Amino acid sequence: MPKSYNEICQSAKYKLTGHGDRRIDALMECFEHMDPSMEADIYGTGGIINDFEKDIACFLGKENAVFFPSGTMAQQIALRIWCDAKGLKNVAYHPLCHLEIHEKDGMKILHHLEPTLLGTKDRLFNMEDLKSVNKPIACLLVELPQREIGGQLPPWEELISISEFCKNGGIKLHLDGARLFEILPYYNKSAADICSLFDSVYISFYKGLGGIAGAMLAGRTEFIESAKVWKRRHGGDLISLYPYIVSAKHSMNKRIGNMGKYWQHALTAAERLNKIEGVSTVPEVPVCNMFHAYFDTTKENLESIFADIIEKYNLAIVRNIREIDNSICKSELSFGDSFELIPQEILDKAFEQLESEFIKLVEK
């Protein structure tokens, strides 16, 4: 059987994006410097989980935090708690919110919450969109950065306005901070500064941080105590979560200081892509380590172009190419440890080849 395009990418020595392959030695590495006699956590108790929860709560400037196996679970629960507190079913979020498109409607089917979609799919929502909501909502979810439109961010002042609007309107404000660490360099704020605008915050340990899995939900103690009850109801209160906790701590120590560098990689790559006719990025100038790239050609053409580059230079530029219509393709690029392993000459030549292939396409 011939290799699929993603398998060809997988086999490339160099990758433009990511932290390298997801291999099981990632876990083994995390445990290398651990004390083997350390006691496992048991159903949410024990130093290994509770100390980490305290550390993260402190880092986010929140009273308390609880570790979750997944963000899907953490966020549904956060919204449910805020809705129950207000006696309402309505939450508001972006039309491409994770809960709306990636969770098989868990929020609706398990929790019977009803979303109000703010703005349109192709842009950030703004204060106008928020003000035009014509029914009472218990909670607003803001995702920073807005992943599905390339990782865009509102201006800091707009965030403050949103936060004040919610405070004045008795609306709880929840942060989908799956990529919170990744945006700190752009806002040039601490995590606690950003989180101070929100009533509850979810963060992930496996996006920019590159951990194995796991999430944290932070907020006031009363909120976190409720979240622990819901965590058990969801089946997330595992007897032991330490494999993910050890990995989360390790990955955070390893990569928390790299976010500015990853952003710089994204800026460099986006600039090179935007120079090519028939290629563009959203946003044009990335505000964190990610963006979406658009290519004016078919998936078949594009995969063939990138496969040739892999064959020649051993560099995979984009993976997971999605055809939007017959002549435009899209791919998400998130930058991490892999970028700086690419020799400059290979990077230059690969992009030169990409450019010359697109010149040929335009000429056709």
Next chain:
Amino acid sequence: MPKSYNEICQSAKYKLTGHGDRRIDALMECFEHMDPSMEADIYGTGGIINDFEKDIACFLGKENAVFFPSGTMAQQIALRIWCDAKGLKNVAYHPLCHLEIHEKDGMKILHHLEPTLLGTKDRLFNMEDLKSVNKPIACLLVELPQREIGGQLPPWEELISISEFCKNGGIKLHLDGARLFEILPYYNKSAADICSLFDSVYISFYKGLGGIAGAMLAGRTEFIESAKVWKRRHGGDLISLYPYIVSAKHSMNKRIGNMGKYWQHALTAAERLNKIEGVSTVPEVPVCNMFHAYFDTTKENLESIFADIIEKYNLAIVRNIREIDNSICKSELSFGDSFELIPQEILDKAFEQLESEFIKLVEK
């Protein structure tokens, strides 16, 4: 601060029950012989998860299986699927079913299912109880062994009758097999023999098998495909579950052949306890590696007696003592690797001291 009784137990060199302390090196051990370059699972796909699911499905004689982070999640989902298929809300189970007493009512609050409790809390339910249910039920959950009454089992013939009753009545039969491996020696049947009586089966990897966490749900392919959708809704479709999978495989290889031995330990310990006046076990003759022990004295007295034994012989006989009323205490004992590490002389002397302490209590 003086040590709590459980901390004193923890510090004992020898333990009557369990597989030893839950320490993080349990995970490290599992990875020792793994190929470090093995690819991680990604959202339920990849050899590391899918091969294990296939192996377990085969072992249980089922068409398909899906790995879950927890049994709480797996079982709520199983019952939900069967209820949706029948268009009913009612499930039947034992009054001390895990879903009834340990899951903060997740099944009721997340899935709006309504339980019919069969029989009474102090015994197994039987065919009479089942026949007396006077409303339509979608699904019957049978827990083998029934943990909260000491791990009791119905006769094999009764299981067959229950299975036939359900088949004839269009009721789906689900097995809570959290301790399925532990009961194979008693029934002297294969896992597949037992599972053939059930439409769906949940098994756990951290009870008798001693893994870190994780569960498997098995059944027909259509059922498993639905379960995967619900797994995502619940937030259980983690990007990678391999830490638990590697541990589950390792623990299964290590302990699957030990269940007869663990049962024998339980038989030995129960026999010794039942010889003491004021001490009894339920069941009197264990049918697997577990039983409950009852002690006719206060918790304070009992902890003091066992703490003295630990001080003298370095052996913890029971942990987690629960006072039922002012003069009766209860503890659950589950046997594993620890039992055979106890030198015979220490075991004898510790039980002799326990007996002499109870003689003193009776004389008072």
